[in-house]
Amino acid sequence: MIKDFTKGLWKENPIFVQVLGMCPTLAVTTKALFGFSMGMATLFVVVSSSVVVSLIRRFVPKQVRIPMFTVVIATFVTAADYFLKANFFQISKALGPYVPLIVVNCLILGRAEAFASKNNVIRSFLDALGMGIGFTCALVILGSVRELLGSGTIFGYMIMWEGFTKWVIMILPAGAFMTLGILVGVFNMINSKVNRNKIETHGVR
Amino acid sequence: MGQENKNNSAQKARSGSNAVRMIAALLAVGVLSGAVLVLVYKYATPKIEMNIQGEMKRAIEDIFPDAVKIEDAKDEKIFRIKDAGGKLLGYAFIAEGNGYQGTIKLMAGMDPGLSTLMGFDVLESQETPGLGAEICGKEFRGQFKGLSITHPIEYVKNKKPGKPYEIQAITGATISSRSVVSILNGEIEEVRKVLKGGK
Numbered sequence: 001m002i003k004d005f006t007k008g009l010w011k012e013n014p015i016f017v018q019v020l021g022m023c024p025t026l027a028v029t030t031k032a033l034f035g036f037s038m039g040m041a042t043l044f045v046v047v048s049s050s051v052v053v054s055l056i057r058r059f060v061p062k063q064v065r066i067p068m069f070t071v072v073i074a075t076f077v078t079a080a081d082y083f084l085k086a087n088f089f090q091i092s093k094a095l096g097p098y099v100p101l102i103v104v105n106c107l108i109l110g111r112a113e114a115f116a117s118k119n120n121v122i123r124s125f126l127d128a129l130g131m132g133i134g135f136t137c138a139l140v141i142l143g144s145v146r147e148l149l150g151s152g153t154i155f156g157y158m159i160m161w162e163g164f165t166k167w168v169i170m171i172l173p174a175g176a177f178m179t180l181g182i183l184v185g186v187f188n189m190i191n192s193k194v195n196r197n198k199i200e201t202h203g204v205r
Numbered sequence: 206m207g208q209e210n211k212n213n214s215a216q217k218a219r220s221g222s223n224a225v226r227m228i229a230a231l232l233a234v235g236v237l238s239g240a241v242l243v244l245v246y247k248y249a250t251p252k253i254e255m256n257i258q259g260e261m262k263r264a265i266e267d268i269f270p271d272a273v274k275i276e277d278a279k280d281e282k283i284f285r286i287k288d289a290g291g292k293l294l295g296y297a298f299i300a301e302g303n304g305y306q307g308t309i310k311l312m313a314g315m316d317p318g319l320s321t322l323m324g325f326d327v328l329e330s331q332e333t334p335g336l337g338a339e340i341c342g343k344e345f346r347g348q349f350k351g352l353s354i355t356h357p358i359e360y361v362k363n364k365k366p367g368k369p370y371e372i373q374a375i376t377g378a379t380i381s382s383r384s385v386v387s388i389l390n391g392e393i394e395e396v397r398k399v400l401k402g403g404k
Contacts, residue, residue: 030336056234061227068234075238079245086252089260094338096331097306168376171336 004123008130014107015138015180016187021107025139026176028098032155035143037091039136041084041099045076046108046135050116050128052076057117069112070103077102107135138183145179146170257328261312264326268314269294283396286314293317296400299328300392304384307331309340313389315354319397322352325389337381345382348372349389357390 014020024042029035049072053060060068081099084092092099102108111131116124144154150170152160169175265286266272271294274287284297296319300311309330314323327341339345352358353369360374360382361367374382 027333059230061223061230063223064227064231068230071231071234071238075241078242082245082249082253086249086256089253089256093329093341096338172377 001123001126005126005130008127008132008134009137010134012131013134013138013187014131015135015142016184018107018110019184020110021105021135023101024098024105025142026173026180028095029139029143029146029176029179030150030171031147032140032143033091034094035139036136036155037084037088038095038098039132039139041080041095042102042105042107042135043129043132044080045073045102045105046111046132047125047128048076049073049108050111050124051121053112053116054119054121054124060117065117066109066113069109069117073108073112074103107131142176142179142183145183146175150175260328264312264328265297265314267326268297268312268324278400283399295323296396298392298396300325300388302384302388302391304330304340305332305337305378305380309381309384309388311385311388311392313349313392315393315396319393319400320353320355322349322354322358322389322393324350325385332378332381336375337378339375339378340381340385345372345375354393358386360386 008014012018015025021042024038028038049069052072053069056068056072077100080102081092084095084099111124111128115127119127148154148159149167152158152164152166167175170179262275265275265284269286271288272286273289274285274291275297276285276287277283278285278296282299286294286297288294295314295316297312297314300313302309307330309332310328311325312328313325315321316323325346327346330338330340332338332340348366349358349372352372356368356370359368359371360379361371362374362379363376364373366373372382372386
C-alpha cells in the first residue's frame with residue numbers, strides 16, 4: 001500500500017520516468033512559483049478525479065468509461081481554474097490557458113484508466129497523491145533551474161550575484177527541453193548508481 | 206430455429222439494456238458535474254468580478270498615484286482622474302487588441318494635455334509565461350512612463366531607445382511588445398478624437 005504512494009515520487013515519476021504531461025511541464029516552468037502552482041492544480045485534479053473514478057468504477061459501463069472519466073476530470077479542472085481565478089488572481093493570470101489545459105494532461109486520464117478504475121478508493125487516493133507530488137516536485141525543480149539561470153532568482157528571491165548575465169534561452173522553449181533532458185539524464189544516472197550499489201552489496205544480479 | 210430466435214432476442218434485450226445503461230451512466234455523470242459546476246460558478250464569480258474591479262482600480266492608482274476620484278468620461282472606457290483637491294490629473298482609458306496569444310487588455314493613462322503617456326498596466330493577457338508575459342513586468346512598463354505621444358510610439362530591438370517616443374522591445378517577445386505599442390497607438394488616437402470632439 002505504501003508502494004502505491006511512493007512509486008509516483010521516484011520509481012514511476014510522471015515526468016522523469018513516464019514523461020507524461022509534457023505540455024504544462026515545458027510551457028509553465030519558466031519560474032519556480034509557476035511550476036509549483038501548476039503542480040498543485042494538477043495534484044488537486046489527479047487526486048479528486050482518481051477518488052471519484054474509483055468510487056464509481058462499478059457503475060461505469062466499459063464502452064463509455066473514457067468519456068465518463070473525461071467529464072469527471074473536466075469538472076475538477078474547471079473548479080480548479082475558477083478557484084485560482086477567485087483566490088490567486090495574479091497566478092491565474094500568469095498561468096493563462098495552461099490551467100484549463102490540465103484536462104488533456106495524459107497523466108490524469110492515465111491514472112484514472114490504469115489505476116483508479118481497477119483499485120479501491122484508498123489505494124487510488126495514495127497512487128494519485130504520489131503521482132501528483134512527484135509531478136509537482138519535478139515541476140518545481142525544473143522551474144527553479146530555469147528561473148535561476150534565466151532570471152537569476154528562485155521563487156522571486158535573488159540568488160545570483162549582481163551583474164549576473166541572464167541566460168535568456170533558459171526561459172525560452174529551448175531551455176525547457178534542455179533542462180528536462182539534462183534532469184532526466186541525472187535522474188537515470190542516480191538510478192543506475194543506486195542499482196549498481198544494490199548489486200554489489202547483495203552480490204546478486 | 207426456436208432456440209436461435211430466443212438467443213437472438215436475448216442478445217437484443219441485453220444490448221438494449223446495455224445501451225440504456227450507458228446512456229444512464231453518461232447522463233448521471235453529466236448532470237452531477239453540471240450541478241457541481243453551478244456551485245463552483247456561484248462561489249467564484251462574485252470573487253472574480255471583485256478581482257477584476259479591484260484590478261482596474263489598482264491599475265489606475267498605479268498610473269496616477271494621487272488619484273482619489275475616478276469619474277467616467279464620455280463612455281465606460283475612458284475615465285477622468287482627479288486628486289483630492291479636484292484637480293484633473295489626466296485621463297485613464299482601457300485599450301484592447303490582439304497579442305501573441307489571445308487578447309491583451311490594458312489600462313493606460315495620459316496627462317490632461319494628451320501629449321504624454323503616464324504609463325500603463327496589463328489587465329488581461331495570455332502571453333507566454335516568462336516571455337511575452339513580461340509586458341506586465343515593471344521593467345517594460347516603466348519605459349512608458351512619461352513617454353511622448355505627440356508622435357506614434359515606436360519600438361527598437363536590442364538597443365537603447367534614442368528618441369523620446371521609442372521603447373525597447375522585450376528580448377524574445379517582440380510580437381508581444383509590438384502588440385502593446387500598436388494597441389496603445391490605436392487607442393490613444395481614439396481617445397483623443399472622443400475627448401476633443403466632446404469639448
